[in-house]
Amino acid sequence: MSIVVSLLRQPRLMCHHIVTCRSSSSLINTPEKEISFADHRTAYAHLSRTEILRAWIVLKLCSFDFLLQNSLKVLEHSQRVLGRGLLEKILRPTLYDQFVAGDDPQSLKETANKLKKVGIKLMILPSLEEDVGQKSDENRYNSNVEVTLQLAEIAYHHGGPLSCLQTKITALISADLLLKLAERNRDKEDQFRTISSWANYMAGGLLAPVSYLDKTENIELEKGLERLKSVGAFASGLQLRLLVDGEFTYLNQAISIAALSMAGAFNQSRPVVWNTYQCYLKDAFEKICSELEITQRMGVGFGAKIVRGAYLERERQLSVEGNYPDPTNPSYEATSDVYDRVVEYLLEEVVRSGGQRCNVIVASHNEKSVLKALTKMRSLGISPKDNTVVFGQIYGMASNITVKLASEGYIVYNSVPYGSLFDVLPYLSRRATENRAVLKGTRRERTLLARELRARFLGF
Numbered sequence: 322m323s324i325v326v327s328l329l330r331q332p333r334l335m336c337h338h339i340v341t342c343r344s345s346s347s348l349i350n351t352p353e354k355e356i357s358f359a360d361h362r363t364a365y366a367h368l369s370r371t372e373i374l375r376a377w378i379v380l381k382l383c384s385f386d387f388l389l390q391n392s393l394k395v396l397e398h399s400q401r402v403l404g405r406g407l408l409e410k411i412l413r414p415t416l417y418d419q420f421v422a423g424d425d426p427q428s429l430k431e432t433a434n435k436l437k438k439v440g441i442k443l444m445i446l447p448s449l450e451e452d453v454g455q456k457s458d459e460n461r462y463n464s465n466v467e468v469t470l471q472l473a474e475i476a477y478h479h480g481g482p483l484s485c486l487q488t489k490i491t492a493l494i495s496a497d498l499l500l501k502l503a504e505r506n507r508d509k510e511d512q513f514r515t516i517s518s519w520a521n522y523m524a525g526g527l528l529a530p531v532s533y534l535d536k537t538e539n540i541e542l543e544k545g546l547e548r549l550k551s552v553g554a555f556a557s558g559l560q561l562r563l564l565v566d567g568e569f570t571y572l573n574q575a576i577s578i579a580a581l582s583m584a585g586a587f588n589q590s591r592p593v594v595w596n597t598y599q600c601y602l603k604d605a606f607e608k609i610c611s612e613l614e615i616t617q618r619m620g621v622g623f624g625a626k627i628v629r630g631a632y633l634e635r636e637r638q639l640s641v642e643g644n645y646p647d648p649t650n651p652s653y654e655a656t657s658d659v660y661d662r663v664v665e666y667l668l669e670e671v672v673r674s675g676g677q678r679c680n681v682i683v684a685s686h687n688e689k690s691v692l693k694a695l696t697k698m699r700s701l702g703i704s705p706k707d708n709t710v711v712f713g714q715i716y717g718m719a720s721n722i723t724v725k726l727a728s729e730g731y732i733v734y735n736s737v738p739y740g741s742l743f744d745v746l747p748y749l750s751r752r753a754t755e756n757r758a759v760l761k762g763t764r765r766e767r768t769l770l771a772r773e774l775r776a777r778f779l780g781f
């Protein structure tokens with residue numbers, strides 16, 4: 322209760338902050354009307370007082386750098402001290418409910434229905450991944466396929482055709498093998514040959530053994546491609562959008578090869594398999610142009626998830642340790658410039674390609690970038706109803722953007738993890754460490770949450 326009182330005592334400060342935000346970035350004059358992301362009544366109408374208070378507390382905790390940087394250690398330590406039972410009692414109604422959709426079909430259904438009421442679609446995020454050196458066995462990869470197919474069915478069940486499912490290539494094929502393939506496919510024409518050969522295999526053709534892989538690795542590759550094929554074919558059958566996540570630069574080349582081969586096999590009539598483009602990378606724009614060209618050469622659709630990128634600090638650290646040039650942009654402003662330029666270019670491509678051959682998701686919590694995308698959509702005459710340009714935010718964050726966009730008729734997804742508390746939390750804490758920049762930047766959202774609480778408790 323003392324937290325509520327302290328929240329309610331800050332009205333002047335909060336009003337000042339909102340006025341500042343409104344006059345700078347959150348309000349834009351468009352030819353048709355103004356969209357304001359400061360509308361807390363719309364943003365939180367679907368949440369109870371308790372949920373709003375929880376969101377404020379959790380986002381406040383997430384703004385502490387120490388907790389974000391050490392979240393996995395804090396989690397492990399708390400489990401030792403408190404035991405799993407007590408820890409679950411604390412974390413389930415707080416951190417877990419704030420960021421996770423649930424751990425069974427019923428709880429997922431409740432989350433989906435709650436979001437549906439305010440026009441938000443689910444983008445399920447399986448908590449599956451692997452890094453170099455953590456090689457899983459075949460059973461693990463096969464079980465990851467099962468989980469992915471189940472989640473694809475759930476996504477379809479709740480959202481029908483064009484529902485989104487995120488996937489990580491490293492959950493389906495060994496990261497070590499991907500690394501080896503990336504090193505051997507640096508040249509553009511080599512990449513195209515590999516992509517065409519894998520696409521052909523996934524479309525039912527034969528796979529020629531790869532000369533630089535030994536017999537075991539060739540078998541491993543074929544099994545991996547078989548898994549990519551199962552997931553791609555299933556998503557295509559249900560008319561889903563399968564969004565392949567971008568990971569670390571040392572794996573991204575091979576991830577792109579895998580994603581584009583899936584696109585070659587399954588994007589014949591429209592983009593089913595989409596790749597992710599991280600705009601904090603210096604070469605983001607060139608990468609998009611090059612991959613777009615590859616899909617055009619194959620005569621298939623192109624789908625792109627545009628993000629700023631989650632692994633900034635680690636990328637920089639790796640470049641220092643490995644003594645190679647930093648692959649990331651030198652500043653936040655440079656990343657934002659690339660982000661907005663990439664979105665603008667792809668929206669023009671949506672129009673150039675006649676609509677359904679190019680689809681884009683603007684995955685960002687940045688109001689300016691979202692507003693720029695909206696302005697560009699309007700100037701190009703792209704209607705939200707075309708379902709070619711959509712938006713995405715992480716579940717539990719930036720409701721002021723997500724709900725407002727949905728209320729204006731835009732197609733918006735919430736990326737939401739699904740799984741049991743002790744499976745999902747380590748995954749979430751890794752994501753929290755990686756997404757520190759976003760979590761630390763939730764001040765404005767906390768202000769809006771506080772405003773809404775004040776309105777509900779005091780009526781103004």
Ligand SMILES: Cc1cc2nc3c(=O)[nH]c(=O)nc-3n(C[C@H](O)[C@H](O)[C@H](O)COP(=O)(O)OP(=O)(O)OC[C@H]3O[C@@H](n4cnc5c(N)ncnc54)[C@H](O)[C@@H]3O)c2cc1C
Nearest residue numbers: 566567628629630631652653656684685686687713714715
């Ligand atoms: C639906 C969805 C899917 C996602 N999928 C992926 C994915 O597949 N792969 C992935 O990596 N991330 C993914 N993300 C996470 C995404 O990258 C982060 O949410 C994003 O980086 C935060 O940027 P923003 O546009 O929301 O906000 P902002 O808060 O405006 O931007 C913060 C970002 O700016 C960049 N940045 C910050 N400081 C600097 C600096 N000094 N120099 C250069 N750049 C800087 C970093 O990328 C940082 O994360 C996804 C997010 C969503 C919503």
